[in-house]
Amino acid sequence: MNKTPAPLRILVAGGGIAGNAVALQLLRAGIRTTVVERSTAPRPGGQAVDLRGPSKEVIERMGLMTGVGKYQLHEEGMSVVDRTGRDVYQMPAEMFDGNGPVAEIEITRGDLNRVLLDELDTVTGELDYRYGEWIDALTQDDTGVEVRFASGDTERFDLVIGADGVHSATRRLAFGPEEKYSTYLGGYMSFFTIPTPEGVRPNWMTMHAVPHAAVGIRPDGDPATSKAIITLRTDHDPSLRGDVDAQQRLIRTMLADAGWLAPTVLAAMADTTDFYFDELARIDLPTLTAGRVTLLGDSAFCGSPMTGMGTAMALVGAYLLAGEIASTPDDLPTALKRYEEKATPFLAKAKEMPGGGIKQMVPTSELGLKMMLTIGKLMTTRLMRPIMNRMLAKTDDYTLPTY
Ligand SMILES: Cc1cc2nc3c(=O)[nH]c(=O)nc-3n(C[C@H](O)[C@H](O)[C@H](O)COP(=O)(O)OP(=O)(O)OC[C@H]3O[C@@H](n4cnc5c(N)ncnc54)[C@H](O)[C@@H]3O)c2cc1C
Incomplete structure (x- = not known):
């Protein structure tokens, strides 16, 4: 007899633009999502970020234009x-x-994050959002990741998305030390x-x-x-x-x-x-995924604030990652491969320094x-x-x- 596969459970590390944007789209696709954000409250701050071309289109497709309009500079x-x-x-x-x-x-980075968090508050779905929490250790096999949190809890997820910024701890745990991938x-x-x-x-x-x-x-x-x-x-x-x-x-x-x-x-x-x-x-990785851990936003493809493209890369990456996962939830490895293939042409250009x-x-x-x-x-x-x-x-x- 065929058993119905258990619904996906995804952990997102980092509640910045990348983490919140991907969490919102995963939830809307009916995927159980946990977000851990290391700071004890949403991080304010950041100057104006530009939404143009594809990043503006992502905001439109996510239905966030009204929210963005409220804070638009x-x-x-x-x-x-x-x-x-x-x-x-x-x-x-x-x-x-x-x-x-x-x-x-x-829109300022802090206000854009507020728009995403406000929307996360309204979405119906299984969201578990934890402030003051982070991943302490990861052990993965072919079907998932065993995560030990700083609080001492241990839980299993089908996928971990590292959206924890340029100094990503998820990247260090799954890919190796920062020095390997970061150029000053x-x-x-x-x-x-x-x-x-x-x-x-x-x-x-x-x-x-x-x-x-x-x-x-x-x-x-x-x-x-x-x-x-x-x-x-x-x-x-x-x-x-x-x-x-x-x-x-x-x-x-x-x-x-x-x-x-x-x-x-x-x-x-x-x-x-x-x-x-x-x-x-600048962060350069040979591949965005290591088994059941994938990276998004600055942790995966940072060009520094000098490119003016950090938020655009986070939004476009989150749109592609959530879209590919939702397209084949029962085949994550293939979804992650497609995410990388589709994101790479955009990221390569976005990371170019003006x-x-x-x-x-x-x-x-x-x-x-x-x-x-x-x-x-x-x-x-x-x-x-x-x-x-x-x-x-x-x-x-x-x-x-x-x-
Ligand atoms: C406070 C702040 C202000 C910024 N201001 C600007 C700006 O003015 N101009 C500009 O170009 N770029 C700025 N940036 C960077 C910009 O936000 C990113 O380039 C872009 O939005 C991509 O975001 P991200 O979500 O990948 O990374 P980030 O915005 O860095 O978000 C990562 C999130 O992960 C959290 N985190 C870190 N470590 C862990 C961990 N181990 N576990 C769980 N959570 C963790 C962080 O607290 C943060 O909320 C700022 C970033 C921050 C955090």
Whole structure:
């Protein structure tokens, strides 16, 4: 007599954009889903992320446009200023038809995560969401994974999805140490919320660079607050990981003489409640799956915030992974193979670094800075705009499969 197979049970490690997006779609497909998020509450923070091309389409197909619309930012453009705050050049949003550095749809990372969590609250299905929990150990065989959690519990799942970010513990447990897959890209970035400084142009992203460092201020959902963006070009220092005092000391030192509104940003940094700081790293894996463990989002395919594509990769990856699993729930190995085949062309393009990466974004000398500003100004000319458009719309020709 044929036995009906037991319904699938999937564990998602990480409640960021990737983890929550895949969990939502798995639940909608009727799959029992557990999410473990290491922090004790949803992590706020992050500046505006762009939804354009395929990532915008995923949001539409997931039925999240109304939620996104509630928090949508209305940035009017980007301006680059000198030490005195004088404009060097501007890129108004309409200059690139909403496809430039300021995209048609912008929402802060924290608000996008809130939209996903709100939707997870409404979906009917077997969701088990645990904050303050993470995977301690994994043992897998051909049909599933035995997971020991930090809390001491042990449970069995058909599949584990590691969506636990660029320093993924799931990747370390199933694929090996981070150093094997991570390449340092020459600097660090930090994002945090500050009270909107006097003199900042409302609804504009404003950027300012000095040798080795850059500081920017970007609109937030609330006009009273703004998002600070810091980029530092410096050698890798592993001791910075997890040491917020040392991270903030480094930022203060490297921006000490930056001028413009840097002193105001630095003064507000000490009191911010959502300080985020991490190295710029690229993650390259030969394959996204090891047996019954697969990776998604930054843990699998990070190009660093410099690509501006982290959230797009997380959303498109989650759409493909959930879609393939739901297509053949009784044949996970084949579904995971198709996930990888379909995701790879998109990811390869999304991970490409615009321009010369940090070398071009944050020069190390005054001369380099002058050259960077000259190139920036050139990009605003009619002749050069198509090149900028091509760089930013690099994944727009990717066709999403329909599930
Ligand atoms: C607070 C924050 C702010 C960010 N701000 C920006 C920004 O401004 N600009 C930008 O380009 N990118 C930013 N990023 C990165 C960006 O979110 C990702 O590139 C992109 O959205 C893909 O997300 P992800 O879900 O794969 O990874 P992440 O966004 O890093 O999410 C991973 C989640 O997993 C959790 N986690 C970590 N370890 C474990 C574990 N062992 N077990 C369970 N859970 C774990 C983390 O707490 C986090 O919630 C930010 C990330 C975070 C966490």
